[in-house]
Amino acid sequence: MSRSSSRPLRNVLFIMCDQLRADYLSCYGHPRLHTPHIDALAARGMRFRQAYVQGSVCGASRMSIYTGRYVSSHGAMWNFVPLSVGQKTLGEHLRPHGVRCALVGKTHVEPDREGARRLGLDITQGEGRLAMEGGFEPYARDDGIWPPGFKVSGNAYCDWLREHGLVSDNPWHDFANSGRGPQGEILSGWQMRWARSPAAIAEPFSETPYTTDRAIDFMREAGDAPWVLHLSYIKPHWPYVAPAPYHAMYGPADVLPAVRSEAERAGAHPVLEGFRREEASRNFSRDEVRDTVIPTYMGLVRQVDDQLGRLFAFMAEQGLDRETLVIFTSDHGDYLGDHWLGEKELFHDPIVRVPLIVADPRAEADAARGSASDALVECIDILPTVLDALGLAQPAEWLEGETLLPLVHGRGAAAGKDFVVCENSYAFRDAVRLPLGQPVERCHMTMLRTQRWKFVHFEDLPPLLFDLETDPQELTDLGRDPAHAAVRERMLGHMFDWLRARSRFPTIAPAAIEAWNRREREAGILIGAW
């Protein structure tokens, strides 16, 4: 947790996409999907090629990013699991230093209402209210995702659509995330078969430009006071529906072959088999589905890129670029049919490896500017990086990540961490859990990835093991291979070490522990004196 000694920056723009795979950006090597503005950001900063999320679903991953702590440490183990009032978030680290921490877009924070009731906390105002927002000032919060028929009220985006004549109970669904059939009928984005239909909305009214506009509004209003803005796009997360022209920008010819093999399915690990039984996996295993959905997924990514181009131009025009650290990442990826899987939840690279770009405008970053790093880094490193960029202390009792600025400034250890960790639980998925007869308490999964190996630990079941040197596509599971017993033992050893090193004592700072004996003596406490 060494700190940068550079002149502090004034602002941080922390951009996140939802469900964006690292390899669906041209700067990360996609041969057909061109993302020039994100590529330009990478050219202004450092691009991390081995950045890993700490949870493989939105909620858990985001809570790790917002607290700088592993999932086992913050406790919000899956989506819609409340973030305990006992956890300290980015905004709570920043506000005492006079730095605003605002949100535009999605957080997926589930408030700990039970904890608030237990404490008698006033959640209608002040810090209590912000705690229910995961510590963010909700400048323009929009978590999206409403099922058809849901009557949406009190949502700014839906209200804005209605003001512009797009009136229904659920304009998010009926216009922004659905197409129209020949008779004007709604083609719901909740059914992937309609993914090629353009959204029933003009492009400027779709979620990505709306969200970008709110970020620009925020920057205009914020003036010269320091801020951290979390600009958090919902896309390219499903529903897979894009407005014209993005719905038709790519076609089946642009779809890369699925990374999968027949051999993967024979005698597969029972948890993989379970997830392959899910509807999303069954559908994404069909080429028709991939050819329908992936072009639209690509269009949604391209739309984000275009909007970021607009935002970056605004920032340059305002001179904000010189005072602002920019971070770009995603909360996890999307299988899109790789490994005969759809959606997310498991630990192949399409899910757990995410894009991570850090662009520091200061001269200290010039040496490494535009380069890519193969260091193993984690998304819990983002929060320490934000604090470091602003010149703030990094409370070791809370933070489990490390600032990335030494790497960004070309001074860090090229290999990064010995291993990175990602967690999830299949307790929430009946199709996986029930056939295994596992109680919900024993469905936790822990992935460790070193430079060479990826290992996934399950309770009461064999592990998964992939040799990323000889099998970078993760097609051959060595988890039950007798020849790799020693590797598995070593990975279990890492996991044991990792568990013991968790931040379990966040209410006392290391410096206070070190000072204890002196304080005790000064207070006149004499233990065992004769």
Next chain:
Amino acid sequence: MSRSSSRPLRNVLFIMCDQLRADYLSCYGHPRLHTPHIDALAARGMRFRQAYVQGSVCGASRMSIYTGRYVSSHGAMWNFVPLSVGQKTLGEHLRPHGVRCALVGKTHVEPDREGARRLGLDITQGEGRLAMEGGFEPYARDDGIWPPGFKVSGNAYCDWLREHGLVSDNPWHDFANSGRGPQGEILSGWQMRWARSPAAIAEPFSETPYTTDRAIDFMREAGDAPWVLHLSYIKPHWPYVAPAPYHAMYGPADVLPAVRSEAERAGAHPVLEGFRREEASRNFSRDEVRDTVIPTYMGLVRQVDDQLGRLFAFMAEQGLDRETLVIFTSDHGDYLGDHWLGEKELFHDPIVRVPLIVADPRAEADAARGSASDALVECIDILPTVLDALGLAQPAEWLEGETLLPLVHGRGAAAGKDFVVCENSYAFRDAVRLPLGQPVERCHMTMLRTQRWKFVHFEDLPPLLFDLETDPQELTDLGRDPAHAAVRERMLGHMFDWLRARSRFPTIAPAAIEAWNRREREAGILIGAW
């Protein structure tokens, strides 16, 4: 976490001593110290011969008891470490069910003021105020322990002493915990050399009767509404000063030989060596010190026993005995020179094994009434036992212990748990830590004890291992013995299992996880539908 199906009881009296070794009670085998009232309680209930605390200092042990969670789970790793606002305590489990949870005596709870500030919590009233008291209604809180010269204000016991003519800045120290010399000079209890002097106070004004009076006051006032009363005596914790006649009730002839051997000191584990360098250890290794202190320690225990006799008589007179579960325990023991050590902190049985008596007045307990159990149990089992006795649910997402009532009712597994766990850190002890050059983050110690073995894990140092079958006095450390490598491996395996099984997700109940897929479908969320 099976629950008793008995008629719920109305009250629980949960009595705790501080620093009381299990073997300093006659019902636990002390040949010289007679504790008839505690023995009578044991005859009315079940006496656990292998009950272990979860922390080996007051604060950590108590927070485990008050939360029903291991130290690594509640995070208050040592004395004076704040109990996070994110933790749920006994009182917070009880109050929503209309059960008062009051405190008379000591808790050692350090409020999480930083957490309260972060949340904007009002700590002057309501649940916010109680949260700063570890969830207890502070009917008569008194944590004691003030150094000489400290100006005590706002403490009810000190005020009461002053009202009775015992006037000074610190009457707790100057009268209740000190003797008087020939010229009337204060012989401070902070110096053990004065342990044989009677306290400068008449017995009814000393802490133990005062505390008992407050418990009686509470029971009188509480009426028929259900309550849990935590009666928490400060004694026999140091200062080792007893009022007459208790100061002279025992003498050097009553002092049992120290459990120690010369061989123990040769090539001892460096952490043991470190604690043996502490002043308390050096002093307690001298017979003069033991002969001076231990008789007084015994007198203080005897005074507690007499006061409990008074309390139990009052309860019987009021008919409260028929409606009240009584639990008696201690937060840890006292080395008193055993193993060349003074004070506590480490994991020999004199410290981590405590008395635990559970007396259930209901007929279901008749079968096992008056018996002793060798089941391995933990003090985190007390909170689930309290909830069970009152007929309340036991939230598995919070509780890491198990109700003891099946054992108390003669229906439990005779062996108890596979192993029990106790934790501590030597980070707070410069004399131990600095010579080892360990950073404060790597001073955590974890003890596991099975029916046969006691194992203590240290970071970066060899473990301790005792064979309790052949060496019940724990005189021979097998932690580096090549012949016991397989045992150590097995114990490490238990520790790895234990770490993975920690309650890491307290904001979601298992039943809510099980119901998730149904709720998702009902909400109309269709993931990956075609």
